[in-house]
Amino acid sequence: MKALITGGAGFIGSHLTEALIDKGDYVCVIDDFSTGLNENILHLQDYHNFSLVNGSLLDKELMDRIIDECDIVYHLAAAVGVKYIMENRIKSFKINVQGTENVLEAASKGNKKVMIASSSEVYGKNGKIPYKEDSDRVMGSTIYHRWSYSCTKALDEFLSLAYHKEKELPVIIMRFFNTVGPRQLGCYGMVLPRFVSFALNNKPLTIYGDGNQTRCFTFVGDAIRAIISLSQCEDAQGEIFNIGNNQEVSINHLANRIIEISGSSSLVQHIPYEQVYEEGFEDMRRRVPDISKIYEYIGWKPEYELDDIIRSMIASPVCV
Numbered sequence: 500m501k502a503l504i505t506g507g508a509g510f511i512g513s514h515l516t517e518a519l520i521d522k523g524d525y526v527c528v529i530d531d532f533s534t535g536l537n538e539n540i541l542h543l544q545d546y547h548n549f550s551l552v553n554g555s556l557l558d559k560e561l562m563d564r565i566i567d568e569c570d571i572v573y574h575l576a577a578a579v580g581v582k583y584i585m586e587n588r589i590k591s592f593k594i595n596v597q598g599t600e601n602v603l604e605a606a607s608k609g610n611k612k613v614m615i616a617s618s619s620e621v622y623g624k625n626g627k628i629p630y631k632e633d634s635d636r637v638m639g640s641t642i643y644h645r646w647s648y649s650c651t652k653a654l655d656e657f658l659s660l661a662y663h664k665e666k667e668l669p670v671i672i673m674r675f676f677n678t679v680g681p682r683q684l685g686c687y688g689m690v691l692p693r694f695v696s697f698a699l700n701n702k703p704l705t706i707y708g709d710g711n712q713t714r715c716f717t718f719v720g721d722a723i724r725a726i727i728s729l730s731q732c733e734d735a736q737g738e739i740f741n742i743g744n745n746q747e748v749s750i751n752h753l754a755n756r757i758i759e760i761s762g763s764s765s766l767v768q769h770i771p772y773e774q775v776y777e778e779g780f781e782d783m784r785r786r787v788p789d790i791s792k793i794y795e796y797i798g799w800k801p802e803y804e805l806d807d808i809i810r811s812m813i814a815s816p817v818c819v
């Protein structure tokens with residue numbers, strides 16, 4: 500099997516690259532290194548079944564050529580993270596919308612299977628928990644740019660389903676919920692690597708808001724199992740799947756566990772969202788996946804608990 504991984508030098512992409520290479524697949528990675536790191540894939544460069552293209556999703560001719568040469572595309576490249584999106588507004592739209600369109604259009608020429616990375620952000624601020632794949636999307640006003648990420652991912656989903664319906668393109672949509680683990684960067688607003696890095700340096704852990712908001716953290720190894728297994732499931736084509744842990748953790752609890760497990764002397768500080776993002780910034784109080792659909796299709800459920808995840812991140816170098 501010859502796989503193309505867009506964004507393969509990124510956090511999830513580099514773990515997937517390793518897993519597919521271990522499985523014996525040939526893996527080509529395309530990445531423009533905007534948030535991905537060469538060191539995430541450097542150890543793979545001498546493998547006979549690995550190649551790297553330093554380029555962009557926005558280069559249509561390049562995408563046509565490299566997708567033509569593969570059997571399956573894992574489309575993970577995107578502008579990711581609330582902070583990154585807020586600071587790179589136009590660029591984020593182009594990558595997340597035009598980039599995905601380039602992938603789908605090129606894939607449709609050879610009817611290549613496409614695994615689309617979407618996000619729990621598509622549910623927006625829907626207060627009905629847990630989120631099922633057919634739950635409503637509840638969005639804030641367009642004057643608050645934070646909702647743009649959710650909308651770009653929703654457009655990707657619509658377009659993927661349209662290619663599936665009209666051109667019978669085999670697409671599978673994966674909605675990731677706070678995927679975490681080694682190699683994730685904290686500098687684009689991701690909470691866990693940011694806290695781990697601060698704790699290891701005995702610096703204060705800054706919590707945005709009151710810290711009672713909860714999230715569900717999914718270990719990257721669990722997510723990779725789900726991606727590979729879904730890609731092999733014929734019935735999953737044309738379907739959307741939540742990929743997430745359903746164990747809720749408050750951000751206050753997270754900060755305290757990280758301090759305790761790392762033996763840090765860090766203190767916890769609370770700061771208002773407006774100090775970090777824009778005036779009127781809204782965050783979801785809870786975001787919990789219903790994972791019965793993915794269990795029904797491939798028997799997947801997460802295996803890693805929060806403390807295992809924290810330990811794995813403490814054991815590997817983190818970058819903020």
Ligand SMILES: NC(=O)c1ccc[n+]([C@@H]2O[C@H](COP(=O)([O-])OP(=O)(O)OC[C@H]3O[C@@H](n4cnc5c(N)ncnc54)[C@H](O)[C@@H]3O)[C@@H](O)[C@H]2O)c1
Nearest residue numbers: 506509510511531533534535555556576577616675677678
């Ligand atoms: N990590 C999470 O918690 C999470 C949650 C929901 C959805 N996702 C989705 O999963 C995917 C992977 O996310 P990640 O956490 O690994 O982020 P990441 O930033 O580590 O990976 C994204 C990769 O895409 C690359 N990239 C960006 N623009 C590109 C372009 N124009 N051309 C080529 N490469 C480009 C980046 O350099 C990076 O390597 C994304 O689509 C993201 O939206 C992630």
